[in-house]
Amino acid sequence: MNDLSTRKIAELAEAVAWRRAATEMAATTTSDEGALELVELFFFAYRDFVGDADRLLENYGFGRAHHRVLHFVSRRPGLAIAGLLEILRITKQSLNRVLKQLLEAGFVEAREGVLDRRQRLLYPTPQGAKLARDLAALQTARFLKVMDELPPAARGAASEFLFAMIDYDERERVRAHLACAKAAGAAP
Amino acid sequence: MNDLSTRKIAELAEAVAWRRAATEMAATTTSDEGALELVELFFFAYRDFVGDADRLLENYGFGRAHHRVLHFVSRRPGLAIAGLLEILRITKQSLNRVLKQLLEAGFVEAREGVLDRRQRLLYPTPQGAKLARDLAALQTARFLKVMDELPPAARGAASEFLFAMIDYDERERVRAHLACAKAAGAAP
DNA sequence: TATTTACGTCAACTATATTGACATAAATCT
DNA sequence: AGATTTATGTCAATATAGTTGACGTAAATA
Secondary structure: OOHHHHHHHHHHHHHHHHHHHHHHHHHHOOOHHHHHHHHHHHHHHHHHHHHHHHHHHHOOOOOHHHHHHHHHHHHOOOEEHHHHHHHHOOOHHHHHHHHHHHHHOOOEEEEEOOOOOOOEEEEEOHHHHHHHHHHHHHHHHHHHHHHHHOOHHHHHHHHHHHHHHOOHHHHHHHHHHHHHHHHHHHOO | OOHHHHHHHHHHHHHHHHHHHHHHHHHHOOOHHHHHHHHHHHHHHHHHHHHHHHHHHHOOOOOHHHHHHHHHHHHOOOEEHHHHHHHHOOOHHHHHHHHHHHHHOOOEEEEEOOOOOOOEEEEEOHHHHHHHHHHHHHHHHHHHHHHHHOOHHHHHHHHHHHHHHOOHHHHHHHHHHHHHHHHHHHOO
16 A cells, blocks of 8 residues: 555545545534635635745746736637736736746747737747646646545535535626537637 | 615626526636646735735835734734744845834734743734725625625635645644634634 | 727836845743 | 844846726717
């Protein structure tokens, strides 16, 4: 039995133990105390979730802002500036500094819009696509591991749960974004 | 039929529609494409989750950093500086600026440790406790609403899912923190 | 032709974090 | 008792990510 399987067993035991605890407090999950636990779990989960990528980005001299831009450009190639601003909810001035660095470093390229020549449509370069894949791999790995730990019945629930956490008014936009990204991802 | 119930029905329909979509792609949830969707849903969910509190904090001239400090001090009264630094994963210099403002504004107070007089144990003032409650109410309201939208079977799954998202090495610490906070919350 | 839209840019500013160096008082080890 | 470690505070310089406001330009549109 190697370290990996020992670790694996420990993690599964971990998951089982937590599942028991979660079940026990299932009744209180809809209470304030249960909800407060969720608030903190969400904080810790997000902290660790972005931590993986942060470490990789350091090697490139990039930060989280670069990651977000690269990610969404890669997932939705041909995205215009305005679309990116809407997703990221930052000002164009703030985006510009980060985007300029990604353009200069050759991770993203901008092409003139065909329908509307004022637009600058953003695409990842091969180098950018590679980094985006590497970053995404870290994060999807975490999710795939989580799905592996969770009982099958709870797997679909994660997606439902996260979607329900999004502002009601934003859901349509997010759904459209995901559909677009899916289509773009299926193409190559 | 008032606006509220119309909205409520729309949201439930929303939830049902998404549940169908989530179930359809349940098979792909363990695939890379499904995991990529989760990555983005997590981003959007967190963005909206912190957005609520941000708006309230503006009225006080505080930011997210203040929120985090106030939150953890309120949830774990008597927390020492070192404990806070470990939870927030920031440097003491960074904490100090924010903490100083909270102390001066009378939202947090520090008492000399009884067992170890070098420690400064942090407590919320009544005013601080009130703000912490108001902020927490916004966030727990979102979770309670989500739990209401979700089918009962998926409710416990949210907690399991978030816990599984946390770094393995951090889980014990988080569990201890939650237990401690729960005990502190039960006392008064 | 007039207006709006999509974008770029300069400037000043804020918030949140970092590293590094140094200080102090209390606890603890030898 | 003296040396060391620990918990904390503080000064300074710097980085990153964001903001508001003002102004410019080219292309689309009314």
